[in-house]
Amino acid sequence: MLLLIGLFFGLLIVGAPVAFAIGISGFSFFIISQVMPASIGVQQVASASQSFPLLAVPFFVLAGHMMNKTGITTRLIRCSEVLVSWMSGGMAQVCIVLSTLMGGVSGSAVADAAMEARILGPDLVRNGYSKGFTAATIAVGSLITATIPPSLGLILYGFVGNVSIGRLFLAGVIPGLMMMAGLMFTVWVVSRKRGYRSATVTRPSWSAVGSAVWDAKWALFFPVALLVSIRSGMFTPSEVGAFAVVYAIVVGVLFHRELTWQGAMEALLHGVIDNGLIVLIIMFSGMVGYAIIFDQAPQAIAQGMLGLTQSPTAILFLIVVFLLIAGCFIEATVLVLLLTPIFLPIVLQLGVDPVHFGIVMMTMVTFGGMTPPVGVAMFTVCGLLDCSIDEYLVEALPHIATILILVAILIFFPQISLFLPNLLM
Template sequence: MIFLAISFIVMLAFGMPVAFAVGISSSFYFINEAVPLQIVVQRMVSSTQSFSLLAVPFFVLAGNLMNETGITRRLIKFATVITGHMYGGLAQVSVVLSALMGGISGSATADAAMEARILGPDMEKRGFSKGFTAAILAMGGLIVSTIPPSIGLILYGVTGEVSIGRLFLAGIIPGALMTIGLMFSVYLISRKRDYKRELEKPASFKEVMIGLKENIWAIIFPLILIVGIRFGIFTPSEAGAFAVVYALVIGLFVYRELTFSKLLEVLHQTSIDLAVIMIIIICSNAFGYALVTGQVPQTLARAILTVSTNQYLILLIIMVFVFIIGMFMEATANVLILTPIFLPIITRLGFDPVHFGILFMILITMGGMTPPIGVTMYSTCSILGCPIDIYTKEALPFIATIVLLLVVLAIFPQIVLFLPNLVYGI
């Protein structure tokens, strides 16, 4: 196992993409241990043969379709109507937009990159510092990873055999609290720095209702999915297929902005997105098989459980470990590799796997927004031309806000589990 760890770290240090670093280091391990490569290939291929996993390509395609139907532009306008009068103006708009986009994109990095391209230049023109702009646009992606249909929650549910319907419901309240927390942080910073409002006065009730009417198809989308899954109308995978049809209908017949050329671009972008996701899934499965073969989960579990008998101290150790790993590896790979390791430990300690899943996803995603190798951080900073050190300094208040929220969610699991238990029963 030392050989596996060293080869993996060395390849990451030299800048090799995570999927290839995971796959190649796993191959080195199996060759060194004389494990037949036929078995390894079978394991890699079998990881794609999951019916539940079909939800991922469907939701990725649906998200890309809805981004090309004019929904994003309408959501920005609606978010401006709701929050444009607050201190921070466009920064507040970006946070609310992330909450609204959670039901569409399902990807923190995709949301942050989209907002950096659309809102970033305008925020800088209005006097927001480059570091503040990059930090809030990146950190807002955390909301997307929590509010359904989060791709990360789907992968966690598939890998850990946890109800995806319960996970979707569990993410709603934490996502809402995260939105409020980040908006409050933006308010405090913007008031201190005198960042301007986008609107002179709050929108009237009529203007809010008009905005709600324009965006009703996007806003009710997550609700339709959750209700459909809960009442057995469709499985999570079938919900993904429904999402694609829904997006096509909205684009073609409601907003009428989905042209044939846009559809081709959507399919092209989706094929690229899915190629990246699937190669990570395949290589991570091989890596996970290597870890199981080397009995790493059992060894790590024994080591952690000998530290203390206090379940919350052990949860803290695991969470810190997950956050640190998230700084170096892409979130999708982390979910697939770490879930089989830590979920058995957590359930053995008496924690609910749905509760742990929300904490787990928030921390793993936040790792992508912190140095040294945060994917979301690099995406946002590269688009805006922001130095990493300036970004890091500006992101600290937002990171502190999320950490405080995580502490509250860890101590009071009923906040996370209220909706799942209400809808599904305890």
């Protein structure tokens, strides 16, 4: 197991693609193993792709790209501006609200951060917001998409851990809204202190709010339709991914009339590229996951942690600290696929609900993408806004503190995550 870990990090250090780092290190374990043939590793790669729940991933990725071509994004931006641009730091508040609304469309924190950095970032800088504050608000705000359905990370966690994806989707709603409220409050405090003014002088009228919400109704209705269709048994989580693609096409062609043939082909191309990368990582991770379980790594780690404390809350905090550190170096998708087989048996042994743990875990592994030294969302936003990492980190400290406080609240009060799943399912 030490060889597997060492080879994996060694390949990452020399710049190997993540998928190949996982595949080479995993296959090396089977080659040098004296107990089982290398063909077992090949079988695990193949079997990882033979999963019906896994179909949800490529469908939701494609749906997100399709929706970006249908005018949904521009309508959500307009809706967010009407709702919160009158507040202190109004333009930055728009970024937070848009991340919440986009979570139900893209399902990807990096995609959301990149879109906002391109569209909203330059306007914030031109209106007097510092580059660091702008980049921090956009990057950390995109964390909300880790919990708002349909989160791709929650789908992968449910797939690997055999946890109900429908319950995970419901469990992410309240924590996602709490993140939105917490980050909006942080932006408000910083903006009041620095004199960042609101984008509009007066509050919007009820008619203006109603008009903006009505204009964005098909985008706002989408996450609601997902949850209702899963809860009612109309679709499985995999089938609802296909429904999302059809929904995006229908809205783009019949209602918004903005989805062209060229736009659809571009969305399909981007979807194929993204899915190729994600599925390759998933397939190779199946081999590594089998090696981890075979080597009894979860049992060894569980014994080590339980030797320190028997408190479920303390164990969760230890795992959160580990995920926070690991997330600084490794992409969220990889962490979910590699660490779920290790940590889920530990928390189950302690009586922690796997749905509650999934929300905490996804928040932390995605949060690593917003922090140095190799945060993907951080580098994406800073690169697009030409912002230095030092300036970003200083400005991001209030946002980071807010998220860590919210995670602590979720750990101490699991009922927050479990309220909707227990109520509706």
